[in-house]
Amino acid sequence: MPRDLDGKPALLGFHMPAEWEPHHQCWMGWPERMDNWRDNAVPAQRVYAAVAMAISEFEPVTVCASAAQYTNAYELLRDKNNIRVVEMSMNDAWFRDIGPTNILHAYVMFKAGRVKLDNSHLMLFHKNSLCKLLLLLFIMTRPELQQHVSFKFGLKDLGPLLTIQRLFLVPTIIYWKAVISQPNPFGWVEEGCYSDWSLDTLVAKKILELERLARFPHQMVLEGGSIHVDGEGTCITTEECLLNPNRNPDMSREEIEDELKMYLGVRKVIWLPRGLYGDEDTNGHVDNMCCFVKLGVVLLAWTDDELDPQYERSVEALTVLSNSTDAIGRKIDVIKLHVPGPLYMTDKEANGVDNSEEDAKARLAGTRLAASYVNFYIANGGIIAPAFGDEKWDQEAYNVLKAAFPSHKVVMIQGAREICLGGGNIHCSTQQQPTFPLMDVKNKI
Numbered sequence: 285m286p287r288d289l290d291g292k293p294a295l296l297g298f299h300m301p302a303e304w305e306p307h308h309q310c311w312m313g314w315p316e317r318m319d320n321w322r323d324n325a326v327p328a329q330r331v332y333a334a335v336a337m338a339i340s341e342f343e344p345v346t347v348c349a350s351a352a353q354y355t356n357a358y359e360l361l362r363d364k365n366n367i368r369v370v371e372m373s374m375n376d377a378w379f380r381d382i383g384p385t386n387i388l389h390a391y392v393m394f395k396a397g398r399v400k401l402d403n404s405h406l407m408l409f410h411k412n413s414l415c416k417l418l419l420l421l422f423i424m425t426r427p428e429l430q431q432h433v434s435f436k437f438g439l440k441d442l443g444p445l446l447t448i449q450r451l452f453l454v455p456t457i458i459y460w461k462a463v464i465s466q467p468n469p470f471g472w473v474e475e476g477c478y479s480d481w482s483l484d485t486l487v488a489k490k491i492l493e494l495e496r497l498a499r500f501p502h503q504m505v506l507e508g509g510s511i512h513v514d515g516e517g518t519c520i521t522t523e524e525c526l527l528n529p530n531r532n533p534d535m536s537r538e539e540i541e542d543e544l545k546m547y548l549g550v551r552k553v554i555w556l557p558r559g560l561y562g563d564e565d566t567n568g569h570v571d572n573m574c575c576f577v578k579l580g581v582v583l584l585a586w587t588d589d590e591l592d593p594q595y596e597r598s599v600e601a602l603t604v605l606s607n608s609t610d611a612i613g614r615k616i617d618v619i620k621l622h623v624p625g626p627l628y629m630t631d632k633e634a635n636g637v638d639n640s641e642e643d644a645k646a647r648l649a650g651t652r653l654a655a656s657y658v659n660f661y662i663a664n665g666g667i668i669a670p671a672f673g674d675e676k677w678d679q680e681a682y683n684v685l686k687a688a689f690p691s692h693k694v695v696m697i698q699g700a701r702e703i704c705l706g707g708g709n710i711h712c713s714t715q716q717q718p719t720f721p722l723m724d725v726k727n728k729i
Contacts, residue, residue, distance in 0.1 A: 506526075669694060
């Protein structure tokens with residue numbers, strides 16, 4: 285059973301690594317809800333399979349599917365030796381939110397040559413540095429060096445958890461995609477995209493069991509898609525999301541920021557006012573709006589159309605970023621990544637969703653999709669990004685991503701609109717598990 289660990293990760297020398305650091309594997313779920321995915325989720329399953337197969341060219345992938353969908357998922361993916369399919373129940377397939385968020389230990393990274401342990405990293409130990417360093421040296425002699433941190437994300441009364449084990453920070457979370465900004469149209473007790481997310485609350489715990497990991501308990505609602513870090517002490521998030529009263533109404537902005545620092549090992553939090561226009565399912569997750577691509581450099585969802593509601597959001601985010609420095613003191617360099625032309629759910633797409641039981645948020649024709657090229661996955665040597673069928677901006681996104689990641693192969697997933705119809709995209713659907721420094725990055729399942 286997963287062990288609960290005492291203490292706060294940052295005080296023990298842990299920090300959340302950047303997403304471009306080496307991965308051990310990628311975790312994904314499998315869509316099947318007929319009240320969220322059109323046409324019995326078949327189109328979405330094909331795109332999920334395409335994403336998994338693309339990632340598997342660069343690193344191992346574990347796809348989790350329910351008992352009812354196991355055979356279907358297995359048959360679609362069986363030709364890829366670097367993909368395993370495991371049976372796991374869930375309410376929906378957003379593993380960025382219901383799967384793990386990872387941290388690594390500064391001293392171990394230093395020994396592996398992946399970080400320079402200077403004064404800025406020693407700040408992770410805060411006061412009593414000598415005691416902390418002695419503790420780290422002791423930890424180095426123990427076989428259970430890798431740790432995970434697991435946030436249990438969800439509504440306040442469900443008591444979120446946070447765990448750390450095997451030097452990974454893994455969120456044991458409830459389904460935080462279930463939080464929406466508008467009043468619940470179905471009269472549920474709490475706001476949510478679904479009336480029941482009890483299975484999602486167990487996903488991170490099951491991953492801990494499969495990987496034999498421990499955890500740090502924590503009592504804050506948080507979501508993997510609501511944070512981005514640079515691995516050197518800087519976190520980007522949005523006020524629209526983390527300060528929304530449907531998450532942690534009893535916590536101030538300062539208290540939330542302190543928790544991010546203690547559990548992610550960051551020293552500076554950059555707050556963007558809002559996320560992408562139309563991203564109501566998540567209340568503006570930052571992973572659809574802005575992300576780090578390397579130290580001191582971010583990609584920002586952008587539009588040149590001043591009449592587009594997204595324009596105001598992009599400009600205000602650019603203003604914040606342009607006047608910010610990271611935890612090391614570097615000015616933030618912003619690369620604009622234009623969103624596709626406004627995309628809307630069609631009548632055909634909306635009619636393909638069966639919400640007759642009213643157990644999920646209604647997917648209505650004419651709804652603007654929260655489509656952004658920022659919602660991509662960084663694999664070991666690969667960039668897996670959405671393509672929306674907008675020839676001009678799909679090509680522009682490829683060019684920008686190729687320039688931002690010159691040592692990576694950029695793979696655009698055709699038909700990613702299908703994931704967007706369900707409320708997210710590729711980054712929302714995936715969760716990386718970092719490589720422990722002593723492991724072979726090229727390992728195969």
